[in-house]
Amino acid sequence: MNRALTMRIERTLDGLAVAAIQDALGVQAPALLRPTTDARHGDYQMNGVMPLAKQLGRAPRELAGPVAERLAAHPAIAKAEVAGPGFVNLTLADAWIAERLCASLADPRDGVPEADARQRIVVDYSSPNIAKQMHVGHLRSTILGHALVQLLRFQGHEVIGDNHVGDWGTQYGLLIAGLRADGGDDARAAALTLPELEGIYKQASARAEHDEAFAADARRELAKLQSGDAANRALWERFVAVTRIELDKVYARLGVTFDWWKGESFYDPMLPGVVDTLLARGIAREDQGAVCVFFGEWDGAPPKLAKQTTPFIVRKKDGAFLYSTSDLATIEHRASLGIDRGVYVVDSRQAQHFEQLFAVAAKLGHRMQLEHVGFGTVLGKDGKPLKTRDASGKVLTLASLLDEAEARAEAEIRREGLDVPESELTEVARAVGIGAVKYADLRQNRLSDYQFDFDKLIEFKGNAGPYMQYAAARVGSIFRKGEVDEAGLAPTALTLTEPAELALARQLLRFADVLHAAADTAQPHLLTDHLYAVAREFSSFYEACPVLKAEGDVRQARLALTALVGRQLRRGLSLLGIDAVERM
């Protein structure tokens, strides 16, 4: 077992426990090793003996004894005790903990090994529409998706972040017709701004509701666009370019990036082929003029889908394609590029669409690992979905939300009288405001809805973004004040004796396990929980144990702990897409 691998403590101990069961009892069984929820039960507990005893018809405590004995012999384990109905409680050896921490200090990856198998992964996230401003509805996908990309990349995977923008479809016929009806010429088109574009769309779509001639115009313009008409194509390109300018501004503020911008238009030429294949393979059939997949007619369809009487439509009766078709083409295209895994960071309400999509992809023979990373709705303080427009009907844009976050952060920094020079105030307020919004989102279990409350998320205490940034800044300040070169710390041994030192050390030891769990399950809140626990343990430690005032080995050990805290906080925040600041 190499050194890096043993940084994943939980996995290492689980392996030891399985081996101990095998050795002591001569059977292969899951160890069910978990961190304890109560420090009185040690650091990790093994629950596997109880079900095993049941299975063998033996007394659990009787079986647990010899297993514990074998575990206790390992240098990592100071104590292995049988407790309760048959738990085996493990307490790690202080010296071993210290040794692990030294190794992570010496490791440029802070002790986090890469994943065992490297994959090529595409992550779909953000996905706004062309000709519309981003609104609060895009917040979670954008923040969560970007964090996930970085977590997976840190695991060593080859990750492609893809912004699958809505840049194709019926709305472009409406926009072109609307612009023309509005007396729009080339000059007008060239000077368009995004809010104007949005206004034109709103009017045009309202007009098409009751004005049949106009609606027919829009359909004609759409057809021309789709058949490659040069003038309409130029207008469409203009729409895309105008929107892109505004999108790029928002992404720059958020620090969010993409590797691909393969929007729906990119897949348009492949759509007829997708439908042909589905028909030819007998996966879809025509019904009432539309081409549909009926899961109830499949052999071995997922039971949930089989009960569904409504079909998965891939071509409308008017011949137009849908996003289902486009999503299938996307999978097809990615498969041809040798992508192993596709991750979709999209609202949970689309769960059924993805189940259907993935089922069809599997039926087509695709082996790609496909995952829908769903998330809940952002709610207002009233517990209802956050409105995308205010009472007057004005769109509540993502940009305006970020403006408010920054303004509130600046006000808070002034109010608290923090250590921020006037010249850096704007930049610090930006980092704090944006960081607070991101942290508030990421610390939540993604599947549940969450209440968006500016008053809480800008608070400089508790489990909130600014508190984490503050903790990181404070660590930096210790090294500055002590004139200690943080990077130069490379102890080969640490003396940890104080309870506060050991409690902090044990928390730091979890970093690698947590990062992998967060990435594997697409749950960044596991990482925020860890970072918050580190920050809290650090505060207790800092209160109880003088660092700069200590001497000799004690000082060295405390500096090493402090350095690790700083590294985990900075690394963690950075992976989540949150900027740390030097001073605040």
Next chain:
RNA sequence: GGAGCCAUAGCUCAGCUGGAUAGAGCACUGGUCUACGGAACCAGGGGUCGGAGGUUCGAAUCCUCCUGGCUCCGCCA
């Protein structure tokens, strides 16, 4: 008509591949400290985990039913 999600402390939320006395933040109460950044630390009160059954050595977690909120599903994405 079919499918799915949610209900945990006053508030916002963790915990849900079953494990030991259900955790955190905020709020509240009390305490510490002439302070290596007090945006601190320590301690405390507060929950029949929506209800009722069931499976199990063990259920917030799994199963069934009920109540109350919410979402999705034939031609938007």
